[in-house]
Amino acid sequence: MSVAPLLPTITDENRPFWDAARAGRFRMQRCSHCATLRPSPSDICPHCLSEEFAWVDLSGRGAVSSWCVYHRAFHPAFKERVPYTILQVDLDEGVRFVAPLAGGGVRPLKLGMRVRVVFEEAAEDVVLPVFALEEDVV
Numbered sequence: 001m002s003v004a005p006l007l008p009t010i011t012d013e014n015r016p017f018w019d020a021a022r023a024g025r026f027r028m029q030r031c032s033h034c035a036t037l038r039p040s041p042s043d044i045c046p047h048c049l050s051e052e053f054a055w056v057d058l059s060g061r062g063a064v065s066s067w068c069v070y071h072r073a074f075h076p077a078f079k080e081r082v083p084y085t086i087l088q089v090d091l092d093e094g095v096r097f098v099a100p101l102a103g104g105g106v107r108p109l110k111l112g113m114r115v116r117v118v119f120e121e122a123a124e125d126v127v128l129p130v131f132a133l134e135e136d137v138v
Contacts, residue, residue, distance in 0.1 A: 006075060006077045006078075007123055007126050008128075010126075013041045013042075013043070014041045016041075017041060017055075018126065018127075020055070020057070021119055021127045021128065022119075022125070022126075022127045024127075025057050026057065026058050026059075026060035026117045027055050027056060027057050027058065028055070028095070029041055029042070029053045029054070029055055029056075030053060030054055030055075031045040031047065031048060031050050031052070031053050032050065032052035032053055032054055033048050033050035033052055034047050034050065036048070037056075037058075037093060037094065038053070038095075039095055039096065039097050058091060058093050059091070059092050059093065059116075060091070060116050060117030060129070061092050061114070061115070061116045061117075061134075062089040062090050062092050062097070062115060062116075062131075063089065063090050063111075063112050063115070064087055064089060064109055064110070064111060064112065064113045064115055064131075065088050065089065065090045065096065065111065065112075066087075066088040066111075067085055067086065067087045067088065067101075067109055068085070068086050069083055069084070069085050069106050070083060070084050070085075070086065071083045081104050083105065084100060084101070084104045084105065084106075085100065085101040085104075085105070085106055085107065085109070086098060086099070086100055086101070087100070087101055087109075087115065087131050089115055089131055099117075099128070099129055099130050099131055100128075100130045100131070101130065101131060101132075101133075102118050102120065102130040102131060102132035102136070103130075103132070107133065113133060113134075114133070114134040114135075115131040115132060115133055115134060116132060116134055116137055117129045117130070117131055117132075118130060118131070118137065
């Protein structure tokens with residue numbers, strides 16, 4: 001039995017993020033009042049409550065600050081992927097982002113390892129940001 005992959009729900013609010021990913025760019029909302037970056041799109045800044053923001057491109061580079069290796073599929077869509085690694089990355093722009101390790105699987109990791117975002121096609125119209133170790137990116 002084939003299980004469809006879990007895909008993000010694309011809404012008007014988060015569409016600029018997903019459109020940018022399809023174009024190979026990593027974007028987030030930045031508050032126009034206090035410059036706080038928002039890893040999750042929102043109508044209001046969680047820091048200053050401003051409703052003004054702009055979508056900005058980020059470098060997609062950062063350092064591993066934590067990770068988790070999954071050896072058990074908690075949803076049937078992940079059964080063929082185990083084991084896989086999820087990274088918490090402190091981006092150079094000062095915000096954290098959580099995403100899978102590129103290519104799946106398990107790699108030896110250390111705190112502070114440098115990573116950068118790359119993009120993996122999940123469906124015809126959905127591209128996901130994932131992180132690759134900088135040493136693996138040419």
